[in-house]
Amino acid sequence: MKRGSTTHKLTARLIPVLACALLLLSPACRDQSPAPSAAGGAARNTSVKMEVYPVKGEVRELKADGKTVVVKHEAVEGYMPAMTMPFEVKNTNELRGLAPGDLVAFRMLVTKEEGWIDQVKVLKSTHQNPPSAPIRESTRVVRKVDPLNVGDTIPNYPFTNQIGKPFRLDDFRGNALAITFIFTRCPFPNFCPRMANHFQEAQTILKSRAEIKNWRLLSLSFDPEFDTPETLKDYGARFGYDPEYWSLATGALIEIDAITEQFGLVFPRDGASFSHNLRTAVIDSHGKVQKVLMGNEWRPQELVDEMLKAAGTKQ
Numbered sequence: 001m002k003r004g005s006t007t008h009k010l011t012a013r014l015i016p017v018l019a020c021a022l023l024l025l026s027p028a029c030r031d032q033s034p035a036p037s038a039a040g041g042a043a044r045n046t047s048v049k050m051e052v053y054p055v056k057g058e059v060r061e062l063k064a065d066g067k068t069v070v071v072k073h074e075a076v077e078g079y080m081p082a083m084t085m086p087f088e089v090k091n092t093n094e095l096r097g098l099a100p101g102d103l104v105a106f107r108m109l110v111t112k113e114e115g116w117i118d119q120v121k122v123l124k125s126t127h128q129n130p131p132s133a134p135i136r137e138s139t140r141v142v143r144k145v146d147p148l149n150v151g152d153t154i155p156n157y158p159f160t161n162q163i164g165k166p167f168r169l170d171d172f173r174g175n176a177l178a179i180t181f182i183f184t185r186c187p188f189p190n191f192c193p194r195m196a197n198h199f200q201e202a203q204t205i206l207k208s209r210a211e212i213k214n215w216r217l218l219s220l221s222f223d224p225e226f227d228t229p230e231t232l233k234d235y236g237a238r239f240g241y242d243p244e245y246w247s248l249a250t251g252a253l254i255e256i257d258a259i260t261e262q263f264g265l266v267f268p269r270d271g272a273s274f275s276h277n278l279r280t281a282v283i284d285s286h287g288k289v290q291k292v293l294m295g296n297e298w299r300p301q302e303l304v305d306e307m308l309k310a311a312g313t314k315q
Contacts, residue, residue: 058071059103060100062098062099069086069120085276110189146262151289162230162248167247181222195280203240203246212308220248222274224251228250260279264277
């Protein structure tokens with residue numbers, strides 16, 4: 001009788017344990033990542049903090065690297081307006097068979113630090129038709145300028161900073177100066193936000209070096225119609241800018257056209273948006289170009305090293 005009672009108690013204890021095990025094995029009870037939404041908006045994967053957006057657009061260009069396609073895309077609901085911009089793929093087979101003029105649909109995947117596309121599908125092949133020409137101003141006054149090379153003195157361009165104060169580039173003489181080009185409506189993490197994040201990291205490193213004080217950072221917007229001083233100030237605050245060392249500015253389009261052209265940055269306007277490349281220039285304390293960092297693959301420490309040399313400080 002005593003043994004039977006013990007057996008009964010063990011069985012009673014095992015039943016809840018077995019039930020929990022069966023629940024854990026059930027597919028419905030396992031933790032699953034949400035599937036991307038096909039209807040619109042973002043499907044959020046909280047485990048990797050990734051957002052997924054469906055996008056449609058027109059192929060404008062296929063880059064020689066085999067992994068980059070420039071697309072004039074429709075507005076992405078909940079993320080960014082219609083724009084023309086380059087996208088990268090993780091698998092180059094995604095771009096096989098594409099040609100300028102093709103109408104495509106794809107997923108845009110975005111994390112805090114990078115973005116890419118996949119599941120590229122051709123909706124309509126228009127290989128025989130060239131892509132439509134970008135919309136540009138009918139008239140636009142520009143300066144005739146020459147490219148700036150290492151060792152050249154940067155012109156004394158006038159701009160206005162995030163508190164509405166006019167200044168000229170010569171005001172930075174005596175300091176190492178890093179200039180990068182942005183527009184605040186650019187949300188894609190590989191582009192303008194990456195430049196701002198890199199500046200934030202460089203600022204942190206440089207401020208930790210007590211032996212150097214003669215350095216400054218300048219984020220220059222090429223979207224003066226939208227990027228007012230107030231907008232630039234708010235943008236800087238998002239990235240933790242220290243106004244003692246980091247300025248955000250814009251100015252007359254004729255000045256912006258000139259300096260960007262000299263550094264090889266292009267920003268053709270397509271409606272209300274821009275397609276642009278990336279340039280970051282380091283100017284030494286005498287106002288001469290020391291280094292031009294291309295694209296977005298450079299790291300903040302690389303910028304810091306150039307700034308230390310430009311300021312005349314031993315590393």
